[in-house]
Structures are given as structure tokens and as C-alpha cells.
Amino acid sequence: MDSKEQVTGRVFESAYMQWAKTRSRARFNLATSGVPGFPLADLGVSLQDLEINGPGGYGYTPLREAISAEYGVPADCVVAGGGTSGANQYAFLLLLGPGDEALIEFPAYDILPNLALFTGATITRFTRRPENNWAVDPEEIARLITPRTKLIVLTNLHNPSGALMDADTLTRIGEIAARNGAHVLVDEVYLDCIWEQRPRSAFLLGTNFLVTSSLTKVYGLSGLRCGWIFAPPAIAQRLWHLIDLFDNIPSHPSELMSVIAFQRLAEIRERSRRLIETNRGIYRGVASVRGFEVPEYGTVAFPRVLETNTTPLCELLREKYETTVVPGEFFGMPNHLRISLVTPPGVLREGLGRLEAALDCID
Numbered sequence: 001m002d003s004k005e006q007v008t009g010r011v012f013e014s015a016y017m018q019w020a021k022t023r024s025r026a027r028f029n030l031a032t033s034g035v036p037g038f039p040l041a042d043l044g045v046s047l048q049d050l051e052i053n054g055p056g057g058y059g060y061t062p063l064r065e066a067i068s069a070e071y072g073v074p075a076d077c078v079v080a081g082g083g084t085s086g087a088n089q090y091a092f093l094l095l096l097g098p099g100d101e102a103l104i105e106f107p108a109y110d111i112l113p114n115l116a117l118f119t120g121a122t123i124t125r126f127t128r129r130p131e132n133n134w135a136v137d138p139e140e141i142a143r144l145i146t147p148r149t150k151l152i153v154l155t156n157l158h159n160p161s162g163a164l165m166d167a168d169t170l171t172r173i174g175e176i177a178a179r180n181g182a183h184v185l186v187d188e189v190y191l192d193c194i195w196e197q198r199p200r201s202a203f204l205l206g207t208n209f210l211v212t213s214s215l216t217k218v219y220g221l222s223g224l225r226c227g228w229i230f231a232p233p234a235i236a237q238r239l240w241h242l243i244d245l246f247d248n249i250p251s252h253p254s255e256l257m258s259v260i261a262f263q264r265l266a267e268i269r270e271r272s273r274r275l276i277e278t279n280r281g282i283y284r285g286v287a288s289v290r291g292f293e294v295p296e297y298g299t300v301a302f303p304r305v306l307e308t309n310t311t312p313l314c315e316l317l318r319e320k321y322e323t324t325v326v327p328g329e330f331f332g333m334p335n336h337l338r339i340s341l342v343t344p345p346g347v348l349r350e351g352l353g354r355l356e357a358a359l360d361c362i363d
Contacts, residue, residue, distance in 0.1 A: 012118050016110045016330040027322035028351035030340045033159070033300050035272045038220035043264070045257055054252030058240045063226070063255050066262035071201050073230050079239045080250060081227040084189040087212035088115060091185055091229055092151070094242050095210075096121040101148040103141060107331035109159045112187070116153070124149075130293070130304065134163035138172040149182045156202065157190040160331050160338045162298025164194065167205060174206040183208045192218040193297050195273045203230035210235070215261060217299060219268050225251070226258035272342075279341040279348050286352045290359070301339045302328070305359065309334040313362055320361075321354035 024031040054060055059080050068075040081087025088111070096102055098120030104113050106125040116123045124144050128134040141152060152173060156165045170186070177184050186202040188211050203211040214227035231239055261268065276299060283301055287294045292303035306313060310328050314337070317323045328336030339355075340348070 012114060014110050014114055016326075019330065020326075023318070024324050024326070026318055026324040028343075028347050028354060029324050030343055030348065030351040030355070031324045031326045031338070032340045032342055033338070034217040034222055035220035035275065035299065035342045036344070037223065038261075038268055038271070043257065043260060045260055049260065050253045050256055052252060054250075054255060056249065060250070060252070060255040060259075062259045063262075066259055067228055070262060070265065071230070073201060073203055074233075076233050077203070077230050077236055079229040079231055079236050079243070081212065081214070081229050081243075082225045082247060082250075083216050083222065083227040084187060084212050084214040085111065085227070086225070086247070087214065087227040087229045088112065088185075088187060090239055090242055090246075091210055091212060091231075092116060092119055094235070094239055095151050095183055095185070099148065100150040101146060102151045102153055103144055103149055104153040105136065105155065105158070107160060107333050108153075109155065109187075110330055112153055112155075116151070121150070122148075128158060128161065128163070130161070134158055134161040136165060136169055136173070138169060138176060141173055142176050145176060145180050145182065147180065149177075149180055152177050152182060152184045153187075154184065155187040155190070157193060157298045159187070159190065160300055160302040160326075160336075161293075162190070162193075162295035162300060162302070164199070164297055167199065167202075170202050170209075171205050174209055178206065178208050183210055185210045185212065187211075188213040189217045190298050192269065193272075193276065193299060195269070201230060207232055215258065218272055219261070219265070220272065221258075221261055221268070224254045224258050224261065226254065226261070275345070276341055278345050279343070282345060282348050283339065283341060283352065286356065290356070295341075299340070299342045301341060302331075302333075302336050303339070304333075304335050305337050306335055306362070310337050313337075313358055316361065317355060317358045321358055323351045323354040323358075325351075325355065 064075045064078045067078050092115040096119040100121040102116040102123050126140045203209050211230040215221040284294050314327045326338035
């Protein structure tokens with residue numbers, strides 16, 4: 001799917017986020033994409049560890065150093081963002097403006113194209129095809145890129161399919177972007193779901209790469225809003241100055257608790273691994289019967305389940321079977337569903353059973 005879109009008027013919104021905040025809750029909620037919240041009691045934080053007011057300046061040094069050590073990125077390249085969402089917002093606002101163009105994957109988390117439109121840029125889509133294991137074709141990007149292209153936007157692991165993009169493909173895309181004076185932004189918020197031999201951050205592949213991520217989706221620490229951007233030092237400095245306009249002083253208790261979380265990150269990751277791999281096994285049992293794709297990585301599955309639009313199925317699931325999944329229409333693929341692999345195993349098992357009943361009802 002190749003298409004160009006341009007903002008008309010000044011109304012900006014995310015249909016998916018509106019649905020997620022008002023319609024996704026159910027007795028059997030299979031619509032979540034982030035690991036359930038890690039309990040504060042298990043984090044081992046006491047009031048003596050916290051302070052309301054921090055030192056100020058550009059970034060809390062112990063937190064930048066913790067992120068730097070975990071991902072092998074120089075500390076002066078680490079910029080704080082309010083979760084991955086805030087990090088993406090700052091990166092888009094810095095790198096795009098009216099008259100610019102962004103190349104954005106399809107399907108995609110709908111916040112990403114909407115952020116580009118918010119800056120006044122136009123967007124062109126390049127396609128990840130399920131029949132090609134959701135891979136990105138660098139040659140398609142080479143055909144689509146223009147002198148107006150300032151940013152190429154990817155997610156790795158891909159949201160919604162969970163597909164992993166290898167370093168060779170990313171490097172090729174970086175080379176195409178560099179020849180045209182563009183940057184590559186890679187949202188890596190799900191990449192820590194690769195438990196063994198986690199790939200190096202794409203930021204380390206070239207000087208025109210920026211990366212966003214956080215402790216939200218994989219670690220169950222969304223409430224800390226600990227996110228970051230990896231950027232070359234000169235761009236990092238510009239990002240800090242941009243953040244001055246929006247979020248002058250971050251929450252220092254969140255910074256302190258985030259440092260503690262990094263000290264226990266291996267333990268927290270293991271909790272997530274056990275949950276996700278247990279659920280992947282549960283999902284695999286249903287998928288093998290129904291012919292659904294089973295993702296190797298990530299917190300969600302994105303199978304094609306019908307030849308027609310799945311929205312009526314989702315409404316039936318919610319109203320009759322007390323179960324929610326994410327309609328594929330929010331990703332521009334209405335025949336698909338996004339199914340959580342991070343809900344409690346008992347909820348997943350029962351919810352999948354109810355999905356099968358609804359499918360049988362429609363058939």
C-alpha cells in the first residue's frame with residue numbers, strides 16, 4: 001500500500017487510543033500489549049529512597065548512566081522522554097515540519113502516522129506484507145524516498161506483528177536515508193522481548209539513526225513514564241532544548257524509582273519472559289487448529305482471522321462473550337485481530353475459547 005496523506009484542518013486524534021481507553025476493558029481482556037504492572041511492593045522501594053525534588057539540569061545523571069550501561073549507548077546520546085510516546089513526540093517535532101515528508105511502515109501503530117501529520121508533514125507508506133513474514137523491503141523505500149523525505153519510521157519488534165528486523169536490513173535502510181539526507185527513527189519498545197542475545201540497538205548502526213524506547217511494554221513499569229531517545233550528541237542537545245518547551249522539570253520520584261528498576265532489570269525481565277512464553281504456548285494450541293500465524297517474539301499476535309472485516313466479530317465478542325481483542329481496522333488491516341500475549345494465562349485461555357466460539361457463530 002503506497003499512499004500520501006496530508007493534514008487538513010486542526011483536529012488531531014488517535015482512533016485506536018480512544019477505543020483502547022473507552023472500549024477495550026472486558027472480563028476477558030485480550031487487547032493489552034504491555035506486561036501487567038510490576039507491583040511497587042516488589043520493586044523494593046522505600047520512602048527513604050525517594051525525594052520529591054531533583055537536581056534539575058538536562059537529564060538525571062544516574063538514570064542516563066543506567067540506560068547507557070544497559071544498551072551500550074554513550075550517556076551523552078541518551079535523552080529522557082515521557083515513555084516511548086513522549087520520546088516519539090519529541091523526535092517527530094524536532095525532525096519534521098510543514099513541507100517535509102515521512103516514510104512510515106504499514107501496518108503501523110496509529111500514533112506514528114498521526115504524529116507525523118501533526119507536524120504538518122505529509123506521509124508515504126511502505127508495506128510490510130504478511131506473506132513475506134512482515135519484512136521491510138529496502139528497495140521499496142529506495143523507490144519511494146524523495147528530496148523532501150526527512151524521516152523513515154520503523155518499529156522493531158514490529159507493532160502489530162512482532163516481526164524482528166535484522167541488522168542488515170536496517171543498515172541498508174540507513175544507507176538509503178543517508179544518501180537523501182534523511183534520518184531513520186526506530187521505535188524499539190518491544191525489542192527487549194528477545195530474551196537470548198538481544199540485538200544491539202539500531203542506534204549503533206549509523207549516525208543518522210535515532211531510537212526510542214522505554215520501560216513500559218516489556219517490563220510492566222508504564223507508570224514510571226521512563227522513556228528515552230538515543231540520538232547523536234548534537235541532535236540530543238537540540239532535543240533537550242525542545243523538551244524545555246513542553247516538560248521543563250521531570251518527576252524526580254519517577255527518576256529515582258527508574259534507577260532502582262534498572263538495578264533489578266534482569267529479574268523483572270525474567271518475570272515477563274515466563275508470562276509471555278507461557279502464553280505463547282497457549283496461543284499456539286489455538287493457532288495450530290485455526291491456521292493462525294504464531295509470532296516468534298513480542299507481546300501480541302496479529303493473525304488474519306476472516307475474509308471480511310473483523311469489527312462485527314469484535315463487537316459480538318464484547319457483547320456476547322465478554323471478551324475484547326483489538327480490531328485490525330486500527331492498523332489498516334480489517335481482516336486481522338491483535339491478540340494479547342501478556343494477559344494472565346487463565347484469562348488468555350478462556351478468552352481464546354470465547355474467540356473460537358464467536359468465530360464458529362459467524363461461520
